[in-house]
Amino acid sequence: MLFQDIRDYQILFLSLFLCLGIGTRDWTLRPELIIVAIATCLLTQGMLSLFRDQGVKALGLRSALITALGLSLLLRADHWTTIAIAAVSAIGSKFVLRVGDKHVFNPANFGIITALLFTADAWVSPGQWGEDWWYGLLFFGTGGMILQRVGRWDTTAAFLGCYSLLEAMRNLWLGWTWDVYLHRLMSGSLILFALFMVTDPRSIPNAPIGRIVWAMCIAILTFILRNYLFVPTAVFWALFMLAPLSILLDLLWLAPEFSWRQKQEEG
Template structure:
């Protein structure tokens, strides 16, 4: 294989999506803000790993790949006109991995935590869920690249549980209201929704360890997404749902014990050694 670590492919794909969005969708992204996100994520990861690593023998070696993935995720989703907001989001995202942990496992998705922190604690951050539009070929690109990564890390069940639950709820609502099926497909054919389902809720280091735990967890996120989107009219429902349900990981890991996921230089491992 070209890359030994599957995260290298993830970095390549996310960077490609970023270029695609700028070129094909005419996103008004400022290059300097992307640079701020990358530099802040990498420096925060390095400094906190160094400091906390001196205090805990269990701390993993410094992983800059994860920091770059987080920065690219923030670049794809978060918008602001000020570098200070982006730096705050990036620092919050990485810091959450070191602060919010149980048994040395973090349960918040870093990029999602950074997004929620910026939305709630700064005056000029926003997310544009419809930035990808509803072109079907974006879905094929995301499904193909995301599928390759999920096959390696073994987390297809999480994406499937989320999409099947959410699609089922939207279908029931569509039938109940007597709408035509083009409305249903309009609700599902969203590049941002697929990007979220394939790349954000499948982070193997922060989601439940067991398969049944992941499926229950993902279904809960889908249910809350549906409620927030359709009854509270929150356009960023997916991010709030993930943030709210993330701590449920602690409970699912207690109820359904399974080996924990670790990254290795050769790709991925599921072991508690």
């Protein structure tokens, strides 16, 4: 039934964000590329699920749709083939790059990095949401509803807390005014990342202490890449580079693996 699964809310909110971005931010989004992303993710998920599970009923189409919406929100390209490459790579990573039932990489993030590395027309616009405060309230409100049910608020809090502290220390060291500090933190894309990408329960550590350590490491690497190597897409590269650390932290701190089915039954 609709909205019994937590991912149904995630799909609804991400779809609303996509419509909101098109309607209020005047993004140069081409509807055909969104269709390509969704169709390619669903088709790839269906084919690989049938091949791996030999006709199992649960094809994981919710997960594929969430990945497609994430790609549509964050990735830009001039040609549909680039979007298709990102979508196939994103879904394929879930089946190939995994340890047990866990993904090594966040699928959408893996697709974005693949497109940036291997195509000539892909880019990510971290500032596409601008810095309007009401976007942040909207994201925190909707994202908070999902994280409360999934139980991954600690990851978001650790990432944003560590990153904001580092930015505050740098701001004080350089003697800048606090409006500069707020300017660097009030980014819709940063908040979206913290709420919906760095908290993916299938690709982050299982134990709470592991999630906190992992999120803080990503925040530190993001800070370094952004401020000292001047990488505008630092958060995506940091998540990609440190994704395998999640597997090591699971070995260090043992905890039950996350299950969408279990969460659905609990709800």
